[in-house]
Amino acid sequence: MLVLPRPLTSLRGIRQELAEFEKNSPEWCTVSAVDDDLMHWNAMLAGPDSPYSGGVFNLDLQFPSEYPFKAPKVRFLTRVYHPNVKSQSGEICADIINEVGVRSGPEIAKQMHENRADFDKTAQEWTKHEAHSYVVALDAALGGSTVSPSDSGSRDPPEGGEDADSEPAMEQPFELLITQHGDSLNPSFIRDLPEDMRSKLEQHWIEERDFYWRLKHRKIALAICHSEPGAWEPAHYMTSRCPPEKAQYKVGRTMFETDRVPKGWPQRMNKMDEIWVPTKFQEKVFVDGGVRPEAVKVVPEVVDVDFFDPDKVENVYNLASETTFEMTEKTTVYLSIFKWEERKGWKVLLTAYFEAFSVEDDVVLVLLTNGYHTSSSSAGDFKSLIEEFASKAVDKPLDQLPRIHVLPPHIPQEAMPSLYKAANAFVLPSRGEGWGRPHVEAMAMERPVIATFWSGTTEYMTEKNSYPLDIDGLIEEARAKGKQAREDMVAKYSPDVIGDIVLGHITRILELVAAQEEDVAAATHEEL
Known part of the structure; x- marks a missing residue:
């Protein structure tokens, strides 16, 4: 009788379990090996009918060589409110085979048993903020109906044809799925979106389980993947999985604010088929840092x-x-919008x-700012920091x-155009920008921009x-620059212009993937 070493036995068992689960897993759960390591799994599951309903949770599973006689180490990559899960x-905190579970949160356990309503409410809030996945399904034109799991997945092209000179040729529309990835969801940003944008997104809303059904079967x-490379699979921190395991072509969209590439980024970026960056500056930085030149595209x-x-x-x-002071129509207003950090x-x-x-x-x-890795969070907190700095820098009180x-840190998005228009100029002497969203918003509002x-x-x-920086000019000149700034934003960076660029890249990639599939099919036919 041949006795196999335990690790090999474990690998065979795990391989069988993974194959069986991938074949017969429920619609609300997906599992895959991380970087083809059978001893390391990633799981995504939709919350059950409970306080966790509506949430999508990412889990990390690492199997010991003693498996199945020793349980795998399982941890949530998505924060979850439960007495048996360490919140950080x-x-x-349980080993169902070898050890007795130890509750990490005795206060949470007490709340769960003594005041279940409060526990459920808190768990629901955590699920909403930490595990809620804002998922929409859109077609290429943002105008067609979404596809349900029962649909075939094909649609007829839109009537009327396309202008070959202005839009990339497309034989048929494609389905686009969008979900939260990278940074945690900002519910207040979603809540304060302009009504027309909210309604446009809500028209195409699909439930998380529908999303993961499509992810599994389509x-x-x-x-x-729109995030910094540390969020790409396998992620360094809690986030949704991107790219999905079955993706045929993988694009990372990212940027950074310096002339160096962070350690480890080139290796992660070179695992993607393409890297999309917003500027030629970033293209040069990434290529100089070791990213494949042919992979980097400016979008x-x-x-x-x-x-x-x-x-x-x-x-x-x-x-x-x-x-608290008097302002008139003649008061010159300088507006600056930024995160409260040294880089800005x-x-x-x-x-x-x-x-x-x-x-x-x-x-x-006028300053609109918010805390970044700081305990300061209110307008009063930032005013105190400014007062402290002024006393040291110029030895004067404010x-x-x-x-x-x-301003209060949170200004509704719908109020931002009126805030920009209230300013005579936008100013920000930052030490580096990946793009500079406030800059282009101010320019679209015809505000002259003074910036690095x-x-x-x-x-x-x-x-x-x-x-x-340090340029003086006449009022009329400033107005002229503001008008030119808006003209440039409309001509070069409007949704229609950038949409055509993105659509062109997507069309190119889909044609490439289709050609690769044809080559594989032809090769298979020849072998037969």
């Missing part, structure tokens, strides 16, 4: 020039109603402002310096449409 690491020709970001349109703003944001150059901004103006000048610097107004001309901003800032 996601580890499950052919995935192309997966585009600019979009600015919604219909939403950020100065002619559509009826009521300008009323800053005067929020300030807030100290440079304040120092320059204090040097350029005095307390007698009719100016105000009441002896040009005026500053800090380096990194991502070099893609769209020019001498004709914006100002480099």
Whole structure:
């Protein structure tokens, strides 16, 4: 009798279990090996009918060589509120074979047993914020009906044909699935989306179980992962799986703010078929850092020039109603929007402002900021930090310096166009931008932009449409630059323009995948 070493026995058993599960798994669960390592699995499951309903949970399973006599280590990559799951690491505090479970959260356990209603409510909130996957299904034109699991998956092309000069040729529409990936979901951003955008998304909403049914049973020709490479499978932290296991062509869309590539990124990026970056600056940085040159494609970001349109703003944001000092129509307003971190150059901004103006000048610097790896979170917190910095930098209290107004960190998205229009100029001397979303939004609103001309901003800032730092000019010149800025945003970065670019790349890739399938089919036929 031949006795196999236990690891080999385990591998055979695990291979059989994985194959069986992939073949017969329920619609609400998917499982796959991580990088073809049979001892390391990733699982995605939709929450059952419970406080976890509506959530999509990502789990990591690592099998010991002693399996099945020792249980695998299982941890949630998605944060979950449960007494047997450590909230920070996601580890499950139980070994059903060898050890007695130890509750990681005694307070949670107490709440679960003594006040189940409160426990369920908290678990539901966690599920909503941590495990909720905002999933929509769209067709290529954002106008067709979504495909249900019972549909065949094919549709007729739209009537009327296409202009070959303006749009890429497409034989038939394709189905597009969108779900949250990378950073955690921001429910307030979703809640405050403009009504027309919300309704457009809600028209195509599908339930998570429907999404994972499609993911399991449909052919995935192309997966585009919009995140930093650390989130790509296998992810370094809690997030949804991307790219999916069955994706035939994998694209990573990413960027960074420096002239160096973070350690480990080139290796991860070179596992993707393509890397999409928003700027030529980023293309050079990644290629110089070791990413395959032929894989990097420049696909600019979009600015919604219909939403950020100065002619559509009826009521300008009323800053005067929020300030403790007097403002008039003649007050010059400088607006700056950024995360509160050193990279954004807030100290440079304040120092320059204090040097350029005095307390007698009719100016105000308006800041819209939010905390980033800091305990500061309110307008009052940031005002205190500014006051502390001012006392050290210029040795003066704020009441002896040009005026500053800090807005509440959360301004609804629908109010942003009116806020931009309330400003005379947008200013941000940051040390680096991957793209610079506030910059292009301000430019679309015809606001003259004063910003660092380096990194991502070099893609769209020019001498004709914006100002480099330390440039003085006339009011009419500033207005002219603002108008030129909007013209450039409409011509180069509007949804229609960038949509055509993205659609062109998708069409190219789908044609490539189809050709590869034909080659495989032909080769198989020849062998037969």
